[in-house]
Amino acid sequence: MPNKEKVLIANGQGFWGDSILGPIRLVNEGPLDYLTLDYLAEVTMSIMQKLKGRDPSAGYATDFVKMVERVLPKCREKNIKIVANAGGVNPQACREAVADTIRKLGIKGVKIGVVEGDDILTDLQSLIDSGEAFKNMDTGESLAPYVDKVMSANVYIGAEPIVEALQQGADIVITGRATDPSVVLAPMMYEFGWTMDDFHKLAAGTIAGHIVECGAQCTGGNFTNWREVPNMAQMGYPVIEAHPDGTFVVTKHEGTGGLVNLQTVSSQLVYEMGDPSSYITPDCIADFTSIQLKQESDQRVAVSGITGSKATDTYKVSISFQDGFKLVGQLTVAGPDAVEKAKLCADIVFDRVAMDGVEFAPEERFVEIVGTNVCHAGIATPPSEPAEVILRIGAKGHDRAKLNRLGMEIVPLVTSGPPGVTGFAGGRPKATDIISYWPALISKEKVKCSVSVEEV
Amino acid sequence: MKVALSKIAYSRSGDKGEGSNVGVVAYSPEGYEVIKSQLTTERVKAHFKDICFGDVVRYEAPNIMALNFILHDSLGGGGSESLKTDAQGKTHGLGILYMEVEVPDDFPLTND
The missing domain is CATH 3.30.70 (Alpha-Beta Plaits)
Incomplete structure (x- = not known):
């Protein structure tokens, strides 16, 4: 079990279609331990399922493969691991494409981990037969009458299987529908030895993940006071400096454009927020009303005080x-x-x-x-x-x-x-x-x- | 005096099912007290009368001086159904900053 005092985790992709310059600059422009990438939105899963229907080797984020080709040599040099939910509805095909790229680059000894089990499309009927009603959370209706019309069905899975892949030595972890914060939380759990009962720490890692999951939206992107944001063209993507006690710092690499202050971080905290006291993920329930922010120094916001509670016994399914x-x-x-x-x-x-x-x-x-x-x-x-x-x-x-x-x-x-x-x-x-x-x-x-x- | 909400708070918004979430964050603790008492769900609903056709729900996060509003039925349909230009409610955050709030004459204002 590794036992670091500080781990640097960056998110280089806020959605499928985000700029490829994000991850490329993150691995080149400063120190880093983990590069995470979020490719999936709800609509993405159904598009990918459709692509896979036409071509059994499709259905994952093809951008990821091109990105790996451009960043992997540097990642090997600096020992940066990659965690991405790029697998979409076909993580094995994604793995194959990444493996081909690695061979083409002539790089040896790269361990690729694949996390599967989120895609329950073909098991829906048997799950219904076994007593899962899949009641619509908005309307309360049962899924059974509509099961033939379903295009995709994916469980939002958490950090645990990603941690397992890292424990098995994976340099690159490819998942299906892992939640956006989970890909950021998993490296902290692995590096600091956090367990599923450390729910305050899990909540902290989850909130760190929430802050960076939309890439540059916490470093000055989409900020109300946009005139205050210097050098937007070269906006730095976010880097989390995580500590074993669950405190962390939000920052970006030195010399990059953009702005990390209380306001740019708070802006992202409220993004896509529901009830702030109860942010439910597969890993824990995080309490956003416990977050304490402090401008530690220029372009560095320290985050502490986060509390959470134990995860629920259900997963959300999309x-x-x-x-x-x-x-x-x-x-x-x-x-x-x-x-x-x-x-x-x-x-x-x-x-x-x-x-x-x-x-x-x-x-x-x-x-x-x-x-x-x-x-x-x-x-x-x-x-x-x-x-x-x-x-x-x-x-x-x-x-x-x-x-x-x-x-x-x-x-x-x-x-x-x-x-x-x-x-x-x-x-x-x-x-x-x-x-x-x-x-x-x-x-x-x-x-x-x-x-x-x-x-x- | 009456001032635009943008003088005492900033914002961000995005989609949440068939609705949007609009987060409003005050620049100062005094500003938070103003938005907490004046940005009622009734006022926000009236402000977005031509955009939001469902309920408005409000949450408070005093630790970051923020209010969070859920504007139900504000996107012209959920999922990929909407034909509207702003199908994700990305601009609702700037929309709320047009609201007016009442503050003392010597209240410190931002963006003035």
């Missing part, structure tokens, strides 16, 4: 459905009279599809005129006469063909509507899936995570 389709297209309308012309354009589109037998009831129609205060409707004062607006027009429904017919009638406005209509470069929009979620719980004893570690 179940997704294909629930109809949506379509939205857009055009730019220049002035004079931009708003009046945009409204006319919207009416024309719905009138024309109706002439072809495709009717949309008023409540099915979506019209948004960007430039007239759509984000802060009823709050800010819209300009009386914007010089130009973006017209977004669309609809939702269960008839894909009907939506696609609507999509065909948007671009023609350029030549058959009022003057000044442009910005049609995106071409004809197409209907896409609406994914809905069914949040539920499952007894922890019904979920068996497996850990395998192999050397490449």
Whole structure:
């Protein structure tokens, strides 16, 4: 068991699609022990399940493989371990792709750990038969009648199996739907020997994970007082300096842009918050009202005082459905009279599809005129006469063909509507899936995570 | 005197199912007392009347001088259903800062 006094953990990816410069700069621009990466959102799991349906070797975060290729030589040099929930719904395929990349780089002796067991899609019916109702946490409804429509079903798993992979010597750990804070907590548990009963410490590690899980959102990104944030282009991604007693410091590498102060850290603490006294993860229940923050020195915020309680005996499950389709297209309308012309354009589109037998009831129609205060409707004062607006027009429904017919009638406005209509470069929009979620719980004893570690 | 909430607090927001969460953090302990007493769920609901069509729930985190509001039914549908530009409620945080609060004339203001 390692016994360090301080462990440096950075998060280089807040979501699938975040900048690849985050992790690359983190391994190059300062000291680090662990690089964690969060690739998964609810919608990501259903997209990945769909990709896997078409190609059995797909269904994971392909960005991760490209990232490993670029950072691994430096990680070997500086002895940085990587923990990522990049496995999506196909962690073994992700492992294979990473192993291929490592061989291609000519690097030897890398141990890759894989954590599986979160994907319960094929076991749903047998789990229901064994007494798991998967009652919708919002509506109380049982899942049974809808089980055939499910696209993906993943248990939010915790830090324990990641710790096991690290104990088996893994240099890279790839998981499926491990929670975002768990990938940050796991290295602390491993390095400091924390157990599942050390719930105050687990809560501290969980809150550290919450602070860094959106990458640069705690180092000055998306900060209200954005003018105070220096050198945003080179914004540093967050680094946690964790201590064995559960206290930690939020910081970033020296010389990087961005801002770490009480306000940028507090901003991220309230992000996606529900009841602050009860932040439930698979690992513990963390109490955000116990957090004490202190500006220790420039770009360093010390966090202490965190309390928590023992984890619940259930895991949360994210179940997704294909629930109809949506379509939205857009055009730019220049002035004079931009708003009046945009409204006319919207009416024309719905009138024309109706002439072809495709009717949309008023409540099915979506019209948004960007430039007239759509984000802060009823709050800010819209300009009386914007010089130009973006017209977004669309609809939702269960008839894909009907939506696609609507999509065909948007671009023609350029030549058959009022003057000044442009910005049609995106071409004809197409209907896409609406994914809905069914949040539920499952007894922890019904979920068996497996850990395998192999050397490449 | 009446001032914009942005003079005494900052914010962040994001999606939470069919709704959004809006965190408001005061710059000072005095500012926290102001938001705690004046940012009632009724006032916040009225402020977001054209955005939030469900209940507003409020939580307090005095240790970080923060209030957290859940604005139910404020995204035009949950999951990937919404067609709105701001389908994740990313801008609701800036939206709440347009609210006005009553403070003493000598109250220290930020961004003034």
